Amino acid sequence: MASFAVYFVLNTVFVLAVSPLFMGLIKIVKAQMQGRRGPPLLQIYFNLLKLFKKERVVSLNSSFITLISPYINIIFILAASLCVPLVFIPAANYGFGNVILFLYLMVMAKFFMALGGLDAGSSFGGMGSSREMTISAIFEPVVIIVVSALVFVLNTFNIHQMFATTLGSSVLTNATLFLTAAALFIILITETSRVPVDNPETHLELTMVHEAMILESSGPNLALMELSHAIKSTLLMALLINILVPWGLAASVTPLNLLIGMLTFLLKGSILAIFMAVFESVMAKSRLFGLRTFFILAFALAFVTIVFELLV
Amino acid sequence: MDNEKKIPANLLLNKICQDYFTRAEPNEFYLPVSEEAFAELIPQLPKFETLLISLFCVENFAGSTGFTLFYVLEKRRAQNFVILLRRLNGNEASSIAEYFPSAGWFEREIRDGFGIEFTNSVDKRRLFLHEGYPHDFHPLLKSFKNRDITENRKSMSGAGKYLFKEVKGSGVYQILVGPVHAGIIEPGHFHFSVIGETIFNLEVRLFYKHRGLEKLAEGKTPAEAIIVAETISGDESAANTVAYCLAVEKIAQGSVPERAGYLRTILLEMERIYSHLGDLAGMNVDIAFPVGASDFFVLREEILRFNETLTGSRFLKGLICPGGLKRDIDSRDLFKLYSYLDSFLRRLRRAADYVLHNESVIDRLDTTGVIKKELVQPLNITGPAARASGVGIDNRIDHPYGIYPFFELAIRTQEKGDVHSRFDVKLSEIQDSVEIIQKSVSALKSGSVLDPISLKDGYGLAVVESARGQNLHWVYIKNGLIERYKVRTASFCNWQSIEHAVIGNIVPDFPLINKSLNLSYAGTDL
Numbered sequence: 001m002a003s004f005a006v007y008f009v010l011n012t013v014f015v016l017a018v019s020p021l022f023m024g025l026i027k028i029v030k031a032q033m034q035g036r037r038g039p040p041l042l043q044i045y046f047n048l049l050k051l052f053k054k055e056r057v058v059s060l061n062s063s064f065i066t067l068i069s070p071y072i073n074i075i076f077i078l079a080a081s082l083c084v085p086l087v088f089i090p091a092a093n094y095g096f097g098n099v100i101l102f103l104y105l106m107v108m109a110k111f112f113m114a115l116g117g118l119d120a121g122s123s124f125g126g127m128g129s130s131r132e133m134t135i136s137a138i139f140e141p142v143v144i145i146v147v148s149a150l151v152f153v154l155n156t157f158n159i160h161q162m163f164a165t166t167l168g169s170s171v172l173t174n175a176t177l178f179l180t181a182a183a184l185f186i187i188l189i190t191e192t193s194r195v196p197v198d199n200p201e202t203h204l205e206l207t208m209v210h211e212a213m214i215l216e217s218s219g220p221n222l223a224l225m226e227l228s229h230a231i232k233s234t235l236l237m238a239l240l241i242n243i244l245v246p247w248g249l250a251a252s253v254t255p256l257n258l259l260i261g262m263l264t265f266l267l268k269g270s271i272l273a274i275f276m277a278v279f280e281s282v283m284a285k286s287r288l289f290g291l292r293t294f295f296i297l298a299f300a301l302a303f304v305t306i307v308f309e310l311l312v
Numbered sequence: 313m314d315n316e317k318k319i320p321a322n323l324l325l326n327k328i329c330q331d332y333f334t335r336a337e338p339n340e341f342y343l344p345v346s347e348e349a350f351a352e353l354i355p356q357l358p359k360f361e362t363l364l365i366s367l368f369c370v371e372n373f374a375g376s377t378g379f380t381l382f383y384v385l386e387k388r389r390a391q392n393f394v395i396l397l398r399r400l401n402g403n404e405a406s407s408i409a410e411y412f413p414s415a416g417w418f419e420r421e422i423r424d425g426f427g428i429e430f431t432n433s434v435d436k437r438r439l440f441l442h443e444g445y446p447h448d449f450h451p452l453l454k455s456f457k458n459r460d461i462t463e464n465r466k467s468m469s470g471a472g473k474y475l476f477k478e479v480k481g482s483g484v485y486q487i488l489v490g491p492v493h494a495g496i497i498e499p500g501h502f503h504f505s506v507i508g509e510t511i512f513n514l515e516v517r518l519f520y521k522h523r524g525l526e527k528l529a530e531g532k533t534p535a536e537a538i539i540v541a542e543t544i545s546g547d548e549s550a551a552n553t554v555a556y557c558l559a560v561e562k563i564a565q566g567s568v569p570e571r572a573g574y575l576r577t578i579l580l581e582m583e584r585i586y587s588h589l590g591d592l593a594g595m596n597v598d599i600a601f602p603v604g605a606s607d608f609f610v611l612r613e614e615i616l617r618f619n620e621t622l623t624g625s626r627f628l629k630g631l632i633c634p635g636g637l638k639r640d641i642d643s644r645d646l647f648k649l650y651s652y653l654d655s656f657l658r659r660l661r662r663a664a665d666y667v668l669h670n671e672s673v674i675d676r677l678d679t680t681g682v683i684k685k686e687l688v689q690p691l692n693i694t695g696p697a698a699r700a701s702g703v704g705i706d707n708r709i710d711h712p713y714g715i716y717p718f719f720e721l722a723i724r725t726q727e728k729g730d731v732h733s734r735f736d737v738k739l740s741e742i743q744d745s746v747e748i749i750q751k752s753v754s755a756l757k758s759g760s761v762l763d764p765i766s767l768k769d770g771y772g773l774a775v776v777e778s779a780r781g782q783n784l785h786w787v788y789i790k791n792g793l794i795e796r797y798k799v800r801t802a803s804f805c806n807w808q809s810i811e812h813a814v815i816g817n818i819v820p821d822f823p824l825i826n827k828s829l830n831l832s833y834a835g836t837d838l
Contacts, residue, residue, distance in 0.1 A: 030602070033603050034602050034603050034605075034606040035606045035607075035610065036606070123486075123487045123488055123489070124494075127487065127819070131509075195600045196600075196672060199600035201600075201602070202600065203493075203494045203495030203496075204494070204495065204598060204823040205489065205493065205494045206487075206489060206819050206820060206822050206823055207598070207600075207820040207823055215494065281602075281603045282603065282670075283601070283670065283672040284596070284599040284600055284601035284604075284670065284672040284673045284675075284676050285599055285600035285601070285672075285676070286672065286675070286676075287675065287676060287818070287820075287821070288509060288818055288820050289509070289818065290675065
């Protein structure tokens with residue numbers, strides 16, 4: 001119980017603290033790729049602080065949904081964050097860690113974000129929500145298959161136990177994990193609205209997906225939406241990292257282990273963030289209806305994993 | 313000016329198509345026609361590859377009282393323009409939009425400016441005056457004086473609601489975008505009717521930044537009005553100023569020194585280069601490929617800095633004037649430009665190779681936003697947009713001006729009319745422009761750059777190929793002052809093409825299609 005309490009506090013604080021960092025890093029690397037200098041690494045923290053201090057401007061057409069949806073959204077995301085150990089694996093997890101629970105906590109968060117987008121009644125919010133839900137509906141079977149592949153390979157539904165398994169063995173014993181990791185990367189890109197699925201930096205309201213939903217948000221509401229988006233991104237990154245390269249993840253709670261756990265995660269997360277930024281920079285956004293090719297790739301990778309596991 | 317009122321319409325038609333368009337002199341042929349001849353003539357004209365490139369109104373033209381409508385006609389591969397003069401009794405006229413769809417916007421513009429009603433017109437909505445203006449407000453009438461109109465705002469009744477053409481039915485919904493956008497761009501309202509993401513209809517509403525430039529020019533001396541021409545569209549200032557000066561020089565029968573002719577050409581081509589570079593970069597930004605865009609942005613910035621070195625203005629303002637140029641350009645700077653352009657070309661090709669070898673980019677550009685070749689003539693689509701649809705028109709060749717006749721110019725065309733074609737056309741045109749500039753620098757001899765003109769009264773038409781296409785300027789000077797100044801930029805024509813180009817495309821592709829056409833809002837809304 002004590003272990004879980006420590007985990008509860010530490011994991012939540014850590015994910016809140018580091019998530020904006022990776023976002024900032026991606027921004028810098030993308031800027032460098034374009035020959036620009038990019039914002040300072042910590043700029044995104046200052047932006048969030050600024051937004052928290054600003055007033056909330058709300059459309060006259062909006063209801064209480066606009067006011068509460070950012071809070072509900074971040075609560076669901078933080079709850080989901082308990083399913084993914086970033087630094088150490090607690091001894092007991094009290095049901096947190098179930099991969100299905102994890103997925104649908106994130107879907108709930110997304111649902112409230114989409115609802116918030118619709119609520120203001122502007123055409124862009126509705127368009128963004130509609131696109132986000134369309135993509136989600138198409139993408140959900142893919143996510144389920146990828147998760148099934150993970151469950152097949154690691155023989156557990158619990159993310160905590162998955163990490164414990166990968167930590168205890170070499171990735172080479174489960175070589176199919178490489179395939180699943182590639183599929184997880186596609187999930188990461190899609191769920192965090194990055195190129196080629198969406199363009200996080202666009203000002204063109206007609207092309208937006210995620211940005212259109214939060215176009216009407218302002219002040220603390222916008223800060224919460226952006227923070228929850230950053231956390232979601234970090235969670236999916238952690239899932240990928242700790243499945244493929246879990247080294248450094250602490251299995252027991254000692255200050256040294258925790259420190260090593262944090263530093264190694266920061267390092268691995270930064271490398272992944274740089275990779276994401278490069279990946280995003282070398283291609284254009286796909287056509288909205290061309291996305292299925294990208295999704296099918298994840299589906300195929302996961303499917304092959306399952307077939308291999310069944311054959312072995 | 314011949315008086316052709318007595319000639320029957322079919323004979324007139326023959327004369328127009330066989331003679332007036334191709335006659336050696338003059339370059340513009342004014343032809344007064346009677347109402348009856350006009351009514352018989354107009355339905356015949358579109359069959360002879362004739363286009364209506366402009367239609368404007370002049371009040372109290374050449375001693376007459378009342379309104380005269382000027383129908384400016386162009387014929388493909390013919391050097392001359394034929395301008396039909398239609399004198400109106402009163403303020404009513406019949407619409408010709410049925411035969412020349414491009415007349416639609418012109419007629420609405422005239423209705424707003426002069427209060428002339430086009431009786432059988434299908435679209436009687438306002439164009440540049442929005443609903444806030446009262447019914448009898450017609451700023452281009454001579455009786456209207458430029459003044460502060462805020463005092464009248466309270467009493468303005470407004471003209472009711474502007475009705476958009478909407479596709480209705482189950483599953484169809486409307487997306488209203490603008491005039492205020494999420495980014496820092498010019499104002500325009502876009503009214504989409506869509507099913508899912510597929511666009512079934514788009515209607516564009518512009519004219520949110522009307523500055524009254526045509527009215528502003530009236531009463532100014534030709535020298536004073538240069539600044540009006542420069543202001544029409546910030547990134548077309550060289551083209552518009554040259555067109556204005558050409559018209560004034562034509563009226564004054566003045567000439568431009570050879571050196572000034574070459575220097576003007578260099579400026580015009582510099583403008584084309586930076587404009588096209590902005591488009592190539594912009595298309596990459598709009599498909600979320602900023603890495604591909606950055607090389608074009610860097611090149612564009614370098615060209616803009618060269619503009620500043622050459623002229624003192626990044627957007628080439630303040631140098632061109634009737635009779636030549638106000639100042640000479642230092643030859644050392646021009647030689648620097650010459651050698652810079654060599655490395656510029658290499659880097660341009662490298663940047664283009666990088667972008668065009670990326671499969672995800674090609675996938676976005678291909679088949680997106682097709683403008684059909686058949687639309688080019690009726691809508692009078694001009695410039696790179698027309699060339700990308702397989703219509704080889706270029707005013708530098710079709711109606712040569714300045715020193716362009718000394719060059720062997722090629723027209724770059726593509727067949728498919730999609731965004732990719734427009735990308736390719738603009739890319740090749742940049743390379744052609746570099747060649748023209750380098751040849752001009754080589755051919756440049758020292759000499760004066762200004763041949764002061766002696767002002768005369770009269771009127772004249774000039775067309776210039778700006779980066780966006782044909783810009784048409786008509787200047788009427790009376791008693792040494794500008795009596796009427798009509799400008800029709802390429803954007804005014806090409807804006808109407810986007811409503812057709814987007815049909816069947818999906819909403820997220822609209823910004824890309826828009827960028828590939830590079831339409832100026834300010835240039836449309838004088």
